[in-house]
Amino acid sequence: MAQQVESAGRLASGLGAIPLALGGMLGAGVFVAPAPAAAAAGPWLPFGLLIALAAVVCSASSTAYQAEAYRVPGAVYVCVRARVGVVPSRVGASAYLAGQVAGMAAIARVLGDLFLPSAAPQVAAVAVLLVVLSATAGLRIRGAAAWIWLALTVAVLGLVVVTCFAIEPVPPIAAGRPLADSAVGITGAAAVLFFAFLGFERLTAPAAEQDRFAWSSMKRGIAISLVALVVVLSAVTAALVHQLGWSRLALTPMPIREVLTAAAAADLAPLVGVGAAVALLPVLLGALESFRGTALALVHDRDLPSLLGRTGSAGTPYVLDLAAGVAAAAIALLVEPIPAMAFAACCMLVHYAFANAGARLLLADGGPWPMRGACLGMGLSVVLAMSMPISAMLATLVVVVVGPLATGGVSRRWR
Ligand SMILES: NC(=[NH2+])NCCC[C@H](N)C(=O)O
Numbered sequence: 112m113a114q115q116v117e118s119a120g121r122l123a124s125g126l127g128a129i130p131l132a133l134g135g136m137l138g139a140g141v142f143v144a145p146a147p148a149a150a151a152a153g154p155w156l157p158f159g160l161l162i163a164l165a166a167v168v169c170s171a172s173s174t175a176y177q178a179e180a181y182r183v184p185g186a187v188y189v190c191v192r193a194r195v196g197v198v199p200s201r202v203g204a205s206a207y208l209a210g211q212v213a214g215m216a217a218i219a220r221v222l223g224d225l226f227l228p229s230a231a232p233q234v235a236a237v238a239v240l241l242v243v244l245s246a247t248a249g250l251r252i253r254g255a256a257a258w259i260w261l262a263l264t265v266a267v268l269g270l271v272v273v274t275c276f277a278i279e280p281v282p283p284i285a286a287g288r289p290l291a292d293s294a295v296g297i298t299g300a301a302a303v304l305f306f307a308f309l310g311f312e313r314l315t316a317p318a319a320e321q322d323r324f325a326w327s328s329m330k331r332g333i334a335i336s337l338v339a340l341v342v343v344l345s346a347v348t349a350a351l352v353h354q355l356g357w358s359r360l361a362l363t364p365m366p367i368r369e370v371l372t373a374a375a376a377a378d379l380a381p382l383v384g385v386g387a388a389v390a391l392l393p394v395l396l397g398a399l400e401s402f403r404g405t406a407l408a409l410v411h412d413r414d415l416p417s418l419l420g421r422t423g424s425a426g427t428p429y430v431l432d433l434a435a436g437v438a439a440a441a442i443a444l445l446v447e448p449i450p451a452m453a454f455a456a457c458c459m460l461v462h463y464a465f466a467n468a469g470a471r472l473l474l475a476d477g478g479p480w481p482m483r484g485a486c487l488g489m490g491l492s493v494v495l496a497m498s499m500p501i502s503a504m505l506a507t508l509v510v511v512v513v514g515p516l517a518t519g520g521v522s523r524r525w526r
Pocket residue numbers: 135136137138139140141214218306307308309310311313394397398399401
């Protein structure tokens with residue numbers, strides 16, 4: 112399969128930074144996360160979105176400085192290892208790897224649910240494995256293909272938003288459960304919405320050197336991508352609320368489909384479902400690419416067996432890819448999309464707490480603002496992770512205990 116590599120010209124001009132970041136971000140989170148966020152905070156959701164954005168801005172800035180200082184794949188992990196310590200770096204990296212795998216499972220499960228609701232888990236597992244196989248064969252979606260895919264996602268979401276606003280909503284039926292409208296849920300909403308922003312690290316801390324953009328292009332690309340994501344997420348949430356109301360939105364497991372039925376536009380559902388499913392493929396691929404960078408850095412440090420770093424004729428780590436694919440497929444078969452998303456977000460928040468801590472130490476001699484950003488990012492990541500449902504927190508706890516013990520056991524180094 113042809114390996115599409117970013118041309119030197121495109122990297123220099125900065126075109127391509129937007130689909131790299133936004134194309135990896137706009138996905139399952141936007142399709143589904145408004146529902147659990149509405150369940151957590153009800154009409155306070157917009158405040159949750161602002162807090163999630165603040166955590167993302169801090170984390171994006173921190174990881175960008177880390178990748179600038181440590182010009183290697185898995186730069187964030189390498190920085191935490193150098194600045195904070197070996198064991199903290201393992202905690203952060205374990206959370207990161209588990210978070211990416213759970214994220215892949217969540218994305219695949221949403222894909223399955225949209226494509227063929229009656230066999231969602233099976234479709235999800237097959238989709239993950241197919242995407243992993245194509246990645247292993249050398250597929251990367253860059254350049255024009257990345258723009259086309261981004262356009263498809265925006266078109267699907269645009270169709271849903273326009274439909275929701277064009278059709279008068281039916282008066283809400285009495286909700287089964289009283290609506291959570293307490294402001295206490297704001298951080299819980301922020302934590303799930305954080306998932307929707309994941310993928311920014313593809314631009315700020317690229318997993319492969321050929322994806323590294325010049326500092327100014329990276330900054331512009333990330334700013335545009337974050338603004339675009341907030342606009343799209345707000346528009347989708349507003350459309351869903353307009354049609355379903357807060358309480359019904361809070362209860363639905365798959366808002367995009369539910370809203371079309373509610374708007375009496377069920378004919379559109381198969382079209383939107385297939386479009387959305389196809390739009391999710393590159394997001395899945397992006398999560399695998401991010402996973403690889405950090406995993407290979409761990410292999411390099413002998414914290415993971417060298418077998419995992421073995422590369423095939425396409426130059427891709429096939430054993431590692433297969434391991435990630437099988438794990439993600441297993442989670443996708445067993446776990447519903449919203450809990451998988453919550454687990455992934457909780458793991459990634461723990462990772463970003465350590466990442467921001469590493470950046471804080473790295474930036475001690477630098478300007479005051481990036482350093483303050485890293486402090487704020489660290490604090491917000493901890494608060495948001497602690498606002499997750501208890502099941503997500505417990506699963507994350509298992510990861511951060513077992514992960515460092517297992518990796519330490521492999522390398523037999525503890526300092
Ligand atoms: N590279 C990654 N971190 N990928 C996970 C991306 C998740 C993406 N924000 C979504 O909502 O589907």
